[in-house]
Amino acid sequence: MFLTQKTGKMEKILTVRNIFVGNKEVKILRNINFEIKKREILSIVGESGCGKSMTLRTIIKLLPKNLKILKGEIYFEDIKITEYNEIGKIRGKKIGMIFQEPSSYLNPLFTIGNQIEEAIKNNIKKIEKKEKIMKILQEIGLSPDVYYSYPHQLSGGMQQRAMIAMALINNPDLLLADEPTTALDVTTAFGIIKLLKNLVSIYNLSIIFVTHDISLAKYISDKIIVMYAGIIVEKGDAYSIYNNPLHPYTQKLINCLPEKYNKREKIKTIEGEVPSFKNLPSGCPFSPRCEYKMKICEEKIPGEINVENRTVRCFKYGNTVES
Amino acid sequence: MEILWKVENLKKEYEIKGEFKSVKISALKNINLEIYKGEVLGLAGESGSGKTTFGKVLIKLIEPDKGKIIYKNIDITEMPEKILRNYRKNFQIIFQDPYKSLNPRISCGFTIMEGIKGNKKERFEKSIELLNLVGIKKERFYDYPHQFSGGERQRIAIARALSTEPEFIVCDEPTSNLDVSIQGQILNLFIDLKEKFNLTYLFITHNLKILKFISDRIAIMYKGEIVETGKTEEIFRNPKHPYTEKLINSEI
Numbered sequence: 001m002f003l004t005q006k007t008g009k010m011e012k013i014l015t016v017r018n019i020f021v022g023n024k025e026v027k028i029l030r031n032i033n034f035e036i037k038k039r040e041i042l043s044i045v046g047e048s049g050c051g052k053s054m055t056l057r058t059i060i061k062l063l064p065k066n067l068k069i070l071k072g073e074i075y076f077e078d079i080k081i082t083e084y085n086e087i088g089k090i091r092g093k094k095i096g097m098i099f100q101e102p103s104s105y106l107n108p109l110f111t112i113g114n115q116i117e118e119a120i121k122n123n124i125k126k127i128e129k130k131e132k133i134m135k136i137l138q139e140i141g142l143s144p145d146v147y148y149s150y151p152h153q154l155s156g157g158m159q160q161r162a163m164i165a166m167a168l169i170n171n172p173d174l175l176l177a178d179e180p181t182t183a184l185d186v187t188t189a190f191g192i193i194k195l196l197k198n199l200v201s202i203y204n205l206s207i208i209f210v211t212h213d214i215s216l217a218k219y220i221s222d223k224i225i226v227m228y229a230g231i232i233v234e235k236g237d238a239y240s241i242y243n244n245p246l247h248p249y250t251q252k253l254i255n256c257l258p259e260k261y262n263k264r265e266k267i268k269t270i271e272g273e274v275p276s277f278k279n280l281p282s283g284c285p286f287s288p289r290c291e292y293k294m295k296i297c298e299e300k301i302p303g304e305i306n307v308e309n310r311t312v313r314c315f316k317y318g319n320t321v322e323s
Numbered sequence: 324m325e326i327l328w329k330v331e332n333l334k335k336e337y338e339i340k341g342e343f344k345s346v347k348i349s350a351l352k353n354i355n356l357e358i359y360k361g362e363v364l365g366l367a368g369e370s371g372s373g374k375t376t377f378g379k380v381l382i383k384l385i386e387p388d389k390g391k392i393i394y395k396n397i398d399i400t401e402m403p404e405k406i407l408r409n410y411r412k413n414f415q416i417i418f419q420d421p422y423k424s425l426n427p428r429i430s431c432g433f434t435i436m437e438g439i440k441g442n443k444k445e446r447f448e449k450s451i452e453l454l455n456l457v458g459i460k461k462e463r464f465y466d467y468p469h470q471f472s473g474g475e476r477q478r479i480a481i482a483r484a485l486s487t488e489p490e491f492i493v494c495d496e497p498t499s500n501l502d503v504s505i506q507g508q509i510l511n512l513f514i515d516l517k518e519k520f521n522l523t524y525l526f527i528t529h530n531l532k533i534l535k536f537i538s539d540r541i542a543i544m545y546k547g548e549i550v551e552t553g554k555t556e557e558i559f560r561n562p563k564h565p566y567t568e569k570l571i572n573s574e575i
Binding site for chain 2: 185187188190213253256257259266
């Protein structure tokens with residue numbers, strides 16, 4: 001293996017602390033706090049527009065031009081990557097990323113081999129580069145012919161695998177996956193999920209996995225973060241979040257899944273709609289749809305409360321107020 | 324049980340024209356299928372296996388190359404469009420992407436009114452009734468599609484499909500573009516409407532959980548052929564075709 005020596009300890013690889021993202025008018029992310037350890041898979045779950053993709057983009061500083069990090073810091077190991085230009089040394093080398101639709105991120109004019117080669121950051125001979133690519137293609141479950149093929153010759157699943165190869169070619173410590181299986185078929189998606197799970201031990205990798213499917217998150221990850229309207233409403237280990245959700249939103253989200261019901265039973269859905277960022281409720285963003293709503297919920301945003309083995313933002317479990 | 328649709332040896336080929344040569348792709352190869360009245364038939368298969376083509380050929384939005392389509396003992400395969408029009412109102416389709424299937428220049432109320440027969444007042448009242456039925460307030464009658472969210476648009480598409488009082492609806496992945504919480508609402512709506520109007524659905528989806536939840540019987544498509552049909556529980560318990568097995572094993 002061409003891996004460099006890495007320590008196997010459970011150490012923190014990424015720390016996100018009190019991150020606020022937005023501009024003068026809107027705040028897309030509010031007080032995001034989490035950390036990920038080595039060889040851990042962390043899933044970020046939520047409905048569309050809750051800020052889960054933005055969280056990933058904040059980490060590698062690929063935010064849209066009109067959004068900025070207003071407050072807070074992100075550490076990659078010991079490097080403060082929110083600082084000016086620090087991310088340039090890490091992005092693509094220590095942190096890899098894969099996206100939802102592989103076909104729109106691959107250049108149709110170049111072969112896969114060519115494109116992966118381009119991603120190699122350290123200076124090695126061309127022949128070594130090719131060897132390295134062949135090796136990674138094999139590990140990812142692609143045939144060596146793929147090196148010479150163009151993106152249109154590959155199926156969606158193979159394209160996604162090629163993207164994964166590209167993200168892993170520099171041996172990163174962290175892989176950011178933004179809904180990598182949504183555009184794929186059930187059977188192909190399952191292959192990709194299994195591959196990602198295996199990669200963790202082969203490459204000593206940590207993965208942040210963004211998805212809207214909470215049962216998939218439970219299957220793949222060690223920890224789950226549930227987001228709603230730009231705040232983390234609940235975080236904890238995957239098993240207990242799925243089986244015993246504490247926050248009313250998580251409870252209702254899991255209750256929406258058809259697999260929780262008998263055939264054609266009435267599904268208990270969440271009333272109302274996700275608020276838009278332009279007119280967020282002044283208090284807890286979930287309060288208009290919440291059945292446990294109290295007076296305080298409409299006035300103040302709940303702070304992080306540790307209950308059992310996880311963190312919840314809900315006044316049901318204590319009176320901590322967000323400062 | 325009464326057979327609503329019967330399809331025999333249905334074939335459809337597409338020609339992809341290239342600069343120098345054209346390639347023929349068979350989207351449907353020899354399909355035989357029966358749909359009973361009042362059931363929900365789930366149609367699953369990987370993308371490109373011909374699920375959508377089948378749905379469209381069945382209600383003759385696309386002409387088949389060969390084979391027979393029999394609707395209530397009437398062969399509609401060769402029927403001239405003028406006569407077929409009398410039957411068209413009985414079958415409807417709901418598409419996957421509610422952002423593309425609604426006309427952006429017609430307000431949602433008028434979209435629904437188009438399919439209703441009668442004088443203007445009757446049509447107006449009926450369309451409000453339909454909007455109400457799918458859970459959209461009547462104040463939004465004059466709103467245009469862009470003013471609605473994805474879930475609401477899908478509701479409008481459903482109301483439009485219901486406007487001709489059909490007995491059969493092809494649902495072409497109607498929830499795959501929606502969020503989980505909205506997906507639940509739309510599934511509820513489908514089930515309510517089925518019971519209310521005694522509808523028959525051909526429910527195309529690749530989501531195994533939805534398939535298990537909603538369908539009485541399942542047909543599995545693979546490379547343009549229906550490789551397996553059977554009762555939902557039966558297929559999940561004892562898949563026979565290798566592809567079905569692979570599909571069911573990839574449930575998370």
